[in-house]
Amino acid sequence: MPARSPSSPHLRRAASAGLLALALTAAAPLIQSPPVAGLALPIGAKPAQAAEKGVFFPERFTLSNGMQVVVIPNHRVPVVTHMVWYKVGAADEQRGQSGIAHFLEHLMFKGTDVIAPGEFSRIIAKNGGRDNAFTSYDYTAYYQNVARDRLEMVMRMEADRMANLKLTDAVVYPERDVIIEERRQRIENEPADRIGEQINATLFFHHPYGTPVIGWPQEMATLTREEAEGFYKTWYTPNNAVLVVSGDVTAAELRPLAERYYGAIPARPVPERKRVEEPPITSSRQVVLRDAEVRQPSVRRTWVAPSYRLDPDHQAYALQVLAEIMSGGTTSRLYRSLVVDQKLATSAWLGYGPTAYDMATLSVGASPAAGVEMDKLEAALWAEVDTLLKGGVTEEEVATARKRMLAAAAYARDSLTGPAQTLGAALATGQTIDEVENWPVNIDAVTADQVNAAARAVLSNTNHVTGLLLPLSGKDS
Template structure:
């Protein structure tokens, strides 16, 4: 067993801290009943969900900063900063963070999205003190060796080339998003535009870190075989001394009203054509009538909710217009979002055929009511998904973190299924008529080069 590099942490001293403090289990409480929250004086919010089925835990720190916050010229800086956060502190040299977690049998990684950046470790529950101490250390004391930045920015550029520039569908989707979002920060790709990455400096990343990485802009989430009081105590010990910061004031990303349909065509070397269709719609933070969020989610489920949904049944299997197609609406975002449809035509059809078929499906929903059987199917799928999600401590933590990081409460997901059950077929028709209209529409097609 290796001796940790950090001062103040001893696996032997902490090995029984959780096992000795577990309450006797007399019944199986609901996930909400096993979830506890606490906020430190410096603003760090801590959410703990006790799950004692296995002696493991996942610890996550979510920062309310992502690519949608980035100004023109600094696109990609949030993701670059995520990479730089593994370059060490004065206590933990470059490369040692991951080695430490691995040496105790754990796994770790990080992620950047439009609305947040997160870091996580999954380990034996006894090793939670190590995870929390490491995260607190780099929240306050991350160092940015300039030579490491020079190397890491090239790693990010290569990641962009691999995932986007060399993938025709990814490049088309990137251009589609830029056309669909005119005034919102969602206009820019999470990884950043290549010309911005070329010009991004060491100081840009350091300034971004100093501005946004603070306890009052973060949430610590722990799910697993832990006792909440012990987690709160550890958080106070390691995160408590970190001072809060004055954060910039930001508004949710909102879109200007559409003035007509927008269309782009992307010509690239590709095997097959494809099409993306998006409608600008509100998200949970920008909608005026909250029921509309759940009606749009039900609408997406009627179209694309498994083997018996309309798109799969009618367009893929029966008419064989599309080799694949789908509809999606998340709704849980910091700002306005998209109702998205996409498709790849079969060999004997074109993207125009796919668009016409998908549009016909939307027009039907504007006039005809979804059937009771369709409504019940979507509701059952959502409920089963929520149940299955409880099997994974990582999925539970991700759900909590996402909601908290967009300015909502994790508790709202407890009522998600009930909100969907309350949606009527008339409400689905209403949101289709209101939002899925020409002025809100953006279309991007990928045309293979001859």
């Protein structure tokens, strides 16, 4: 079975929103391995066309059992990315069963009557492909990158485990030990991940986004085969799944295969996704983590922000432009001020990702340069935020950011896996294909007034959480 590792905290809820194809990594915490590939944006399309409607120009259809199918033709090489997205993640778990979504992701590699435990990935590898899976708060996805002539094989195998997973105590409980050890190695031994977990738990203390995707250790240790089977039977059904195939294939070619393998699986009733809401909070909070393993201290402040789905004031696109202005490369405001001019930081960023089923987050952070005290860096960082709130951004800054973002959208289609990941994550979190395809038009319409209004609406709130990651020696801010 493929090894898995959590994404870095900066990939969890903070990334430059100027790259449309990075919508997946900017959304919610993922437990995955290897890091999501194929999101680089090679030069190929003409940026002048980016403001027109359309990014990936997908084909689509729905099977009779309710399974959505999206095809993104890309005939550059005879290769395809095949992904199945389930509209269920860690935030859909029953209270007290944290980690069950990620646990089931592991168990999906434990076989059926046709494929023995562990054989799924070995078969893919023997045929020259790569496969893996990842779990987020809002979705769980399984993917294979294979040659075009192996597509039918992976569809047959993926459909088999969608309907016929076989779990026994002999395979379930050793795998539970695996995920517990994964947590020890990847979370408890990594200070940056530990403080990220604590920031989330402090920011969302009622909503399930405050519970780590991998689970709390005391609950992971009690997960059972029966609970895993119950989660599988509740959520893993074709009418709760999206099939996305990107690469050297068309919808006309894919449809007979999709109907043969996925269309034969009966639909089942799926529960409504019910999430509790956060109560009104006006107080700021601080989390401080000191650890001997900290080599690079950091500070970050996180606010709750609108997502694409929950955006009553239509701020999501403006906030993406804001992230590009503040953090979109070496000419961005934060980098230029804190790293280049003041020489206080080695990195500085503002990250926002709107791809979430419920609320999103916006974070501002920095890491100090050698010899710089954290309180001095903090003062400079918050001064940049104050400058933004008081003076706003200019029309020139917005226009430059829009151009960069639209160029990135134009280049995004050259990727093989990026389009599949972007569309899959969007459909799993309540967006439509048309909303994704309208992204360039919506970004191109953003004005400086809209960016300033959105920045003030989020950053003026006092309900933020500040996290300080520090070595054992030194003083607090």
